[in-house]
Amino acid sequence: MATNLEEQKQNSSSSTINEEREQPNNQPDLEKQVTQATSIIPVPKFPETDLSQGLVGWDGQDDPENPQNFAAGKKWALLALISAFTLISPLASSMFSPAVVYMAEEFHETNETILSFTVSIYLVGYVFGPLFLAPLSEIFGRRVVLSASNWFFVVWQIGCALAKNIETLIVCRLFAGIGGSACITLGAGVVADLFPIEMRGRATSIWSMGPLIGPVIGPIAGGFLGEEVSWQWIFWLLLIAGGAMQLGIEVLNKETYAPVLIKWKTAKLSKELNRNDLKSAYDIGREPLSDGQILKRSLVRPVLLLFKSPIVALLSLYMSLVYGLLYLFFTTISDVFTSNYGFTVGLSGLAYLGIGIGFFVGLMIIALTNDRIVKKLTAQNNGKFEPEMRLPTMIMFSCILPISFFWYGWTADKHVFWIVPIIGMFPFGVGMMGVFMPIQTYIIDCYPAYAASANATLTATRSLVGAFLPLAGPAMFQSLGLGWGNSLLGFLALAFVPLPIIFTKFGKQIRERWTIDLEGSKK
Template structure:
């Protein structure tokens, strides 16, 4: 447990429990659908006699954990909707790239691939800034600013007169688009108790995984019929509508910021200058500059000092890189070998898409139930590693697609066969991606945004750079052996989830990180 969390607990004389915004301990869970009755002092309460400001009782309606279920899911739905638009932009441009290349007379395949993948470099830099800012100034204002930043740069992309301008605008659009991807994890930790996070994370993660699949389908037809610039005009319209909707309907959910605002208001009303937020008890007074510096260091601290976060980040990055290497061949294979039009070639991504949806449904329906059962079997003591066992099964499925798709496409087997061959990868990737995402939220509920920023930044960096090697690799090895190489890499990493499941707790507890 974070030392600061211990101090909060001691100040409020509260029993340890993970579902306090800054706690990570455990309580027994009776069943899947009905959350356990809250233990006394589940959330830190106000004690003005001691100058401490917290929640006004365990049922305080202003506590995001006590929001009505309909309001919680509506807020998550807002974030999830924007989380679909942003990843859509990562791949929607891909099928239309041939039209852009013709207009700009660009023939360098690496530069053309980079104009697509540069967006993911924005996903690398953005989270490292936006996550800590949200833990200092709140989720709402940071998410709002990031959304509008994403929207504005679509104009630059649509009006670009050369490929250099397009690449720069895509980079900045990616930085803004990373906001919803990064802060969604924090919003889930803010709103939902542990036994509901599997379902919540599944809904929120639909965008980052489904968006890159839907994007090429829409972008192919749009680029063919209306021109490549309309890809960005459509993103501008859809992103603008969603950003405006969030501006009107979204609200702050981060407990530490809400209590800080409450403390400032009470201090002004009562004239007391000794009041302190319960989430700041035991912390040394710090200037805004020091607070910001500490917040910005947090994702790097997690990456460098937490072996479990480092290892999970690298494993997720590998799987994510394999996805985008997959993407480098699909459109070209189905246009050149099977005679599909640019628009129709986007439909080939449905194989992965259906796999994503099947995996999403499976994880959403089973993750929380498995955790509830394992917690009960463990005498009511929850451990974040309970999220990880199902990764073992799904990691074994991932390699199947590379051999199936690679050799059927190489031998020109009927087009539906390689498309079906992509399904196992989509299913397996979701089964690996989702447990890692939820595990990190469970480990660091108070700093879920920063922990997720570490995952997002590392996987996006690999997803942006690794595909640049794709065209050269497949030209050299061919579709069959090129995909087989990726399949062998995926096979070699199957033991990794086993290690995480068996030794994850030992690693996490041996190297705690003071955030």
């Protein structure tokens, strides 16, 4: 139904004035404000169709085709589809780790750095993939980019399984990582597409379960597969699981990116009405660009965020440090429990459960508290939401995170009973979740229209560190030992504790001082 834009503005203004007049002088109590979440968090106004002005948008604020208006069950089902593959892809990053020894025997490879690189090269794919897959999803839509990338990931598992030398295996792992990075990157965009601010904390927690729990489950399954069958079967299993999952996604997945949906609607109406003057309402205020210019601008967007937004750069740095510490942890666990405690390769994978249980507990804490804290802080701020309200809990979790390095490092060094170092990994898992989840939700809140590109910046930087930092792990631990080597990492984590305090206190000033034009609007 066509709607006059000028009339909408007048109605909106008068509605605001009436609301202000009706507002009682005394503020309602805080508890009442917190429970009425939808009235606390501002509801965005969606662009509507106005054919008299040549604009195509949604058919009203309650248009059922708008992903923000999908039924709750449909929203969670779509997010579950994306989340399901985010378990398969990160699983591939670490599943091969405990079985490397069997591959080394077959290919007669003794260089420890090369062997470590066959595992970490997968994360190099996570560096390059997000930088072009996220922008492409903001041009062509989430669905087609996710589908193509997931199949790309699945196909390269065949190359890994059939590799006859270590060089071929490394190349295939790299391309598999590029394809597997799509679900890790585009999930942030889907959360922004589907969910309002007051639900994004829980949605982000569910979507992030796979990327953080997958690398923990991987060594457990990979250790037993490599020991009982063969290292090649790790990749055949990834092929079967990934292919079956993607078949389900092909059938059930839907496009969720609003600008692309309205672009399709504009093309359809232009053809039906035989009008060439129609324009997407999401393009209002943007300078007209050719397809090539749009592609170029979209591809540089993640890089712009990294180098021109200090708050994004600082958050990326902190996430990268924590992610690098996780993978340095991974470099010692299997060897410690096979050498010091006499575990088999398969059983050594179970030692990762310490971190895994910590991840799950941290995830539950964030899922249950993050949105509630945001509602409370918004109420205290006279109903004005600010993205920095996601960050205060990071301070507590950043203090928990270093505990594991001292606990695990010295108990493993002194050969204390095996359960003690495993329990020692638990605080790191809790702390890492408590740091990662608020940052990712914060980025979505800051750049909802370009959440995929913003998340691509975080994913690329942390994956770069996660891929190469662990290569220094064996030499460091050989030189310093388990106790002092892990203590060094613990002191490093402690040194970065002030960063969450800076983010919380000065994040808003930093964000507002260094703004970036990601829309391509006219000046």
